[in-house]
Amino acid sequence: METILEIKNISKRYDDITVFEKISLTVKRGEVVVIVGPSGCGKSTLLRCINSLEDIQEGEILLDGVVINPTSKDLSQVREKIGMVFQSYDLFPHLTILQNLMLAPLKVKKADKKETKKEALELLDRVGLLSKKDSYPRQLSGGQKQRVAIVRALMMHPEILLFDEITAALDPEMVKEVLDVVLSLAREGRTMVIVTHEMQFARAAADRMVFIDGATIVEEGDAKEFFDDPKTDRLRKFLRSFSYD
Amino acid sequence: MNPEVIREYLPLYKEAFILTLRTGWIGILLAFAIGILVAFAIHFRVPVLSKIASVYVELFRNTPLLVQLFFIYFALPKIGLSIPAETCGAVGLGLLGGSYMAEGIRSGLDAVPVSQEESALALGLTKRQLFTYVVFPEAMSISIPAIVANVIFLLKETSVFSAISLMDLMFTAKDLIGLYYDTTEALVLLVVFYIIMLLPVSILGSIIEKRVRLRTLGG
Numbered sequence: 001m002e003t004i005l006e007i008k009n010i011s012k013r014y015d016d017i018t019v020f021e022k023i024s025l026t027v028k029r030g031e032v033v034v035i036v037g038p039s040g041c042g043k044s045t046l047l048r049c050i051n052s053l054e055d056i057q058e059g060e061i062l063l064d065g066v067v068i069n070p071t072s073k074d075l076s077q078v079r080e081k082i083g084m085v086f087q088s089y090d091l092f093p094h095l096t097i098l099q100n101l102m103l104a105p106l107k108v109k110k111a112d113k114k115e116t117k118k119e120a121l122e123l124l125d126r127v128g129l130l131s132k133k134d135s136y137p138r139q140l141s142g143g144q145k146q147r148v149a150i151v152r153a154l155m156m157h158p159e160i161l162l163f164d165e166i167t168a169a170l171d172p173e174m175v176k177e178v179l180d181v182v183l184s185l186a187r188e189g190r191t192m193v194i195v196t197h198e199m200q201f202a203r204a205a206a207d208r209m210v211f212i213d214g215a216t217i218v219e220e221g222d223a224k225e226f227f228d229d230p231k232t233d234r235l236r237k238f239l240r241s242f243s244y245d
Numbered sequence: 246m247n248p249e250v251i252r253e254y255l256p257l258y259k260e261a262f263i264l265t266l267r268t269g270w271i272g273i274l275l276a277f278a279i280g281i282l283v284a285f286a287i288h289f290r291v292p293v294l295s296k297i298a299s300v301y302v303e304l305f306r307n308t309p310l311l312v313q314l315f316f317i318y319f320a321l322p323k324i325g326l327s328i329p330a331e332t333c334g335a336v337g338l339g340l341l342g343g344s345y346m347a348e349g350i351r352s353g354l355d356a357v358p359v360s361q362e363e364s365a366l367a368l369g370l371t372k373r374q375l376f377t378y379v380v381f382p383e384a385m386s387i388s389i390p391a392i393v394a395n396v397i398f399l400l401k402e403t404s405v406f407s408a409i410s411l412m413d414l415m416f417t418a419k420d421l422i423g424l425y426y427d428t429t430e431a432l433v434l435l436v437v438f439y440i441i442m443l444l445p446v447s448i449l450g451s452i453i454e455k456r457v458r459l460r461t462l463g464g
Contacts, residue, residue, distance in 0.1 A: 086364055090360045090361050092378075094382045104370060
């Protein structure tokens, strides 16, 4: 499979704090990579670096072989190819759900209005929210908002999707409705990088797992092996913290 | 109360009403324009301009309109800048209102969460598109209550115009009382005309606020 995203030896520092040091990661087309690690290990920052919401101090990030960095002139064009969904949903509160979905395709891609609307309605239907098309974000539950946020990212036909702890702000009973959507995207072969604390979901969705701790990738590998036969003590300890027996 | 007197006064009040309304609204539009420019300068930290904008806001927010009007009407002619009373009133109101509007609009701009900007950038919007389609409309909907309050406040401030002999409602009432001593009729008409001027603004304001509130809370 061809490589779509290549992270080469990147380091991220704030003044004297090192978030991560010389991290490298490759994502192939159609692959689902799930990143886990203790709070504050820099996994969210890593995702934010991928679409240049954060700058890096060392190394480089390539999407389809093209270097991405915050000073690129065509940054917004690069970002079109990278869909990102955040923990806080961040739908635009002054727009209806349908308008939220259509804003970027119409303004950024100058897409045809009729077709964009058709696609938006189809995708809304797919996540079970067609009836909410004319609602405003505040009229939706957290889980519904997050499903809309996923659809909003899909509307740009991204080559890769980044999910940054998208269920962390949700009530427990809403987590599944969101993760089911992500799982169905994984099954249709979308390329995704997911940061999550939901281990069962990680196991179900991931082709490859990455464990970050202490500013570096401690262990990575095939999902089954990662959970059933961890190689490092740190990962074993981390995984144990999720079980109750 | 003598209905005969009221009938006699009515045309005078009507004329004053039109002048007050005209000067007031020109002043408010000016205030809004100044407010937007000043708020942008401060919010975007435009070099030099943001400093000037901050000084302007503090200067005009912390001096009474009466003093500002005296300055424009009586002091400026001394340096050869003579401005008609009505223009003085509108400009004075615009400058005072501009400082209030600027603060209202800036607080709206500052209140839009950074995460909103990030999610728009992540969708591929340019900085300009982000501002036009996301930040500005959101900021305005947050600022609406402050803007409506300012409009009402500024319309009431027009009563100070009488001090620079502008024939506004207040001036007309004071003038008539001085001339004929029909105090009750003159004052009742004054109150009625102010209410006619302000009530629609107040009602329209609440309707807009209610519509906008539905959208702003929670994203």
